[in-house]
Amino acid sequence: MKVSKEFKVGLLVVLGLLLLFVGVNFLKGGSLFGEDRIYYTKFSNSQGLQVSNEVQLNGLKIGQVKSVGLHPSYPDTILVSYTIDNKELQIPAGSKIELISSDILGTKALDLKLNQDAVLAYYESGDTLVGSIEQSLEDQINEQILPLKKKTEELIGSVDAIIVSVGAFWDTSAAYTIDESLYEVRDAIGTFAELADNLSILITQETDMVTKILKDVSDVTDNLASKSEEISHTIDNIASISDTLANSDLKGVINETKNTLAGLNDVLAEINTGDGTLGKLIQTDSLHTELIETNQALQDLLSELQANPENFVHFSLLGRKKKGVPLTAAEEKELKEILDEHP
Numbered sequence: 001m002k003v004s005k006e007f008k009v010g011l012l013v014v015l016g017l018l019l020l021f022v023g024v025n026f027l028k029g030g031s032l033f034g035e036d037r038i039y040y041t042k043f044s045n046s047q048g049l050q051v052s053n054e055v056q057l058n059g060l061k062i063g064q065v066k067s068v069g070l071h072p073s074y075p076d077t078i079l080v081s082y083t084i085d086n087k088e089l090q091i092p093a094g095s096k097i098e099l100i101s102s103d104i105l106g107t108k109a110l111d112l113k114l115n116q117d118a119v120l121a122y123y124e125s126g127d128t129l130v131g132s133i134e135q136s137l138e139d140q141i142n143e144q145i146l147p148l149k150k151k152t153e154e155l156i157g158s159v160d161a162i163i164v165s166v167g168a169f170w171d172t173s174a175a176y177t178i179d180e181s182l183y184e185v186r187d188a189i190g191t192f193a194e195l196a197d198n199l200s201i202l203i204t205q206e207t208d209m210v211t212k213i214l215k216d217v218s219d220v221t222d223n224l225a226s227k228s229e230e231i232s233h234t235i236d237n238i239a240s241i242s243d244t245l246a247n248s249d250l251k252g253v254i255n256e257t258k259n260t261l262a263g264l265n266d267v268l269a270e271i272n273t274g275d276g277t278l279g280k281l282i283q284t285d286s287l288h289t290e291l292i293e294t295n296q297a298l299q300d301l302l303s304e305l306q307a308n309p310e311n312f313v314h315f316s317l318l319g320r321k322k323k324g325v326p327l328t329a330a331e332e333k334e335l336k337e338i339l340d341e342h343p
Contacts, residue, residue: 036063036083037125041097041110042071043078043133049099049108055082056102057112062086065110080131082110091129093121100134302338 043049046068055063063084071077084091094115102109111134123129135143224231 036085037087038066038081038083039091039097039123039125040128041080041082041131042074042128043080043099043131044076045133046078046080047099047108047133048106049080049110053107053109054102055084055110055112057089057114062089062112080110091123092117092119093123094119095123095129097129097131098134099131 049065049068051065051068053065054061055065063082063086066081066083068078068080071079091112092115094117096113096115098111098113100109100111101107
């Protein structure tokens with residue numbers, strides 16, 4: 001069968017129109033077979049988002065923008081439709097779409113933020129997801145630069161004020177004051193130089209003394225080293241004494257001492273109040289009085305004995321009857337000693 005040229009031309013035109021439709025539909029983000037899921041999100045500003053821009057999940061392309069236009073019910077709102085190519089991807093309820101810049105050149109894209117909480121519901125094709133706009137690079141730079149700009153302006157104002165102040169006080173008197181200050185600084189530097197020279201001379205003169213002191217310190221160190229065994233022995237003795245004191249019943253000794261002192265205090269209290277024999281002896285003068293009376297009686301007796309010894313002692317050579325109190329030889333000797341002591 002012979003095909004005419006008109007049929008061939010018509011077939012080529014139809015195939016070209018079909019390919020053109022498929023290509024335009026693909027560039028617009030549509031599927032070749034129309035099976036992609038479509039979702040919607042509302043934004044306050046499109047930020048330059050274009051049809052066919054990517055829809056990403058963690059940097060991976062999962063779809064593309066299908067349309068960008070005004071919301072039919074809210075003219076001040078941008079309505080964006082986009083498709084999800086991955087059929088296995090389920091979008092949990094509560095997930096969000098963020099309008100971001102995908103590169104440094106500012107190419108816009110949609111970033112899917114999945115809800116990580118455990119949910120039982122998922123978005124279906126045709127649902128609307130909550131949208132947000134990422135802060136642009138320009139806004140981030142402005143946020144960092146504006147405070148710095150403000151501080152720089154304040155610094156420039158302060159510098160201007162300082163320059164004005166310096167200019168106002170920079171007259172003859174100020175210059176003279178500065179010259180005087182420079183002279184004082186020069187004098188101070190000269191004084192410090194003299195002090196350094198004197199210090200150097202002093203160090204040179206005292207080098208021998210320092211050497212002697214260091215030698216003495218070395219000798220002391222050597223003596224301590226030679227006496228280390230004795231020091232260790234002394235420390236051991238101190239430790240032994242400490243252990244002995246720790247093991248001894250100091251508490252019992254202290255308690256007994258306290259009890260003894262308490263008893264002594266009671267005895268002293270009785271003596272002070274005149275109770276008991278010792279208290280009466282100390283607090284009353286009866287013993288003193290009796291001793292005085294006894295001494296006086298003894299003195300009277302001795303005086304009578306000296307004056308009239310025959311009334312007390314009588315000796316007879318002829319065997320006559322003895323008068324007075326008879327005494328033995330020992331008693332006579334003792335009485336003679338008493339008379340000799342009290343002439």
